Amino acid sequence: MSAMPETFAQRLLEWFDHSGRHDLPWQHPRTPYRVWLAEIMLQQTQVKTVMPYFERFVGVFPTLADLAAASLDQVLAQWSGLGYYARARNLHVAARRCVELHGGDLPRDFDALIALPGIGRSTAGAILAQAWGDRFAILDGNVKRVLTRYHGIAGWPNAPAVEKELWALAQSHLPHSRMADYTQAQMDFGATLCTRQNPACMLCVLSSDCVALNEGRVEELPTSRPGKPLPERTALVLLAENAAGEILLQRRPPTGIWASLWSLPEAETHEQARVWFSAHLQGDYDGAEALAEIPHTFTHYRLRMHPLHWRTLAARDAVRDNDDLRWAARAELVSLGLPAPIRKLLGGLPALLGE
Known part of the structure; x- marks a missing residue:
């Protein structure tokens, strides 16, 4: 009797152990505050861009309480150049709410997290999984790309019906342990191997049953957003x-x-x-x-x-x-x-x- 094939999560974790990123500044130490800050900075921004900003930011605001006590001008000064400044404003407001409502700590509760400005479903899941090892799915751009290719899902990934299907798939793949590593593995895999352009399919640990690869649809998935010229x-x-x-x-x-x-x-x-x-x-x-x-x-x-x-x-x-x-x-x-x-x-x- 042949052995059962390894699961999606098992293969990603094995890949992560030898090819994932293990020395990111927010991993050492991996505290709820540092994980939260990193996740906000990483929204729509690449890791290599975020790293120096993260280091400088935690150097000035090493704790959530320090961030809450700062003025908005001080926060924006440290964020300057990183872009998407609503993230910095939301981060500042959220820190003050944590002081007011949660004893100065980031809450370990999904509903309480998404009630904070700037934290949506995927970011809340990433925080809970990485900071506390809780079993929550994420669905950032990298994960959407991997899932649409692996399962052969057509349609713009941000369309409500497609996104709902992707959330269900993300949930179905969750392992029962090593949630922090699995969460990082998904992001790393999409960012470094299953990339938007020229993915390294020959090195992919998911290639044996990747629908997009087996059907010759890698380049067409994920489906692009219906476009129109920017004004x-x-x-x-x-x-x-x-x-x-x-x-x-x-x-x-x-x-x-x-x-x-x-x-x-x-x-x-x-x-x-x-x-x-x-x-x-x-x-x-x-x-x-x-x-x-x-x-x-x-x-x-x-x-x-x-x-x-x-x-x-x-x-x-x-x-x-x-x-x-x-x-x-x-x-x-x-x-x-x-x-x-x-x-x-x-x-x-x-x-x-x-x-």
Whole structure:
């Protein structure tokens, strides 16, 4: 009688033991706080990008209590450049709720976790499985890709009906032990072997019964989202420098793109920019130097920014009394939460930053 074939989970765990990632910073030590922080940072962001941000972040906020006690500006400053800033704002609010409602700890309860901002079903499962070894499934982009190929599931994976089927499959494959390793194994397998482009099928431990491979459908699965061209918009960004070399910054609104970050003032047209300039600054609007265009792509649209640069301007009284408008000294810029393209713009002006 032939031996029963190893299960999906057993094969992934054996692969993980010799080919998985075992030295990620959030694994040593693997505390609930560090796991949670890593999972939030890893949403829509690759491991290699997250690692230095994670190290710096826990260096400044080593515990959940430290994060809760910090100001939003302090949190955004450490997050600056990582993108998707709603994650940082949600993380900060969630930390404060943990202090208020859960004794300063992350709750070991699925419903309590998903009640915290920024934590959905997959993230809650990843936290519970990795921090406490609890038996919960995950379904991030890597896992969706592996499951759609292995089971031959057609249809955009984020469509409700397809996602429901994938959740059921993810649950059916769960082992009864080593949940932290299995959770990491799934993510590693999708990120390093069953990749979106050019997957290493010859090395795959699931290849013997992978539907996509056996039916020649690897390249077509997972099914792409029905696409349409991203809309584009343009904006003028106003880079004003005073005689002391300080930069005029404006806080973004509390909702929307780059919410609550410090940035440069923005206008859609020269007419709007001229009105704003006249209300806040003293000088010649037409004396601006036009800098190179800065393109930036968001999830839902592309933004083309056209910077206008003035030197040695004076401010009207409104600037000094407005909490959402401030002159920032050169040394302060590194400690403020700035959008990545704005930070890149300022970093590209050595004379401005004294570099």
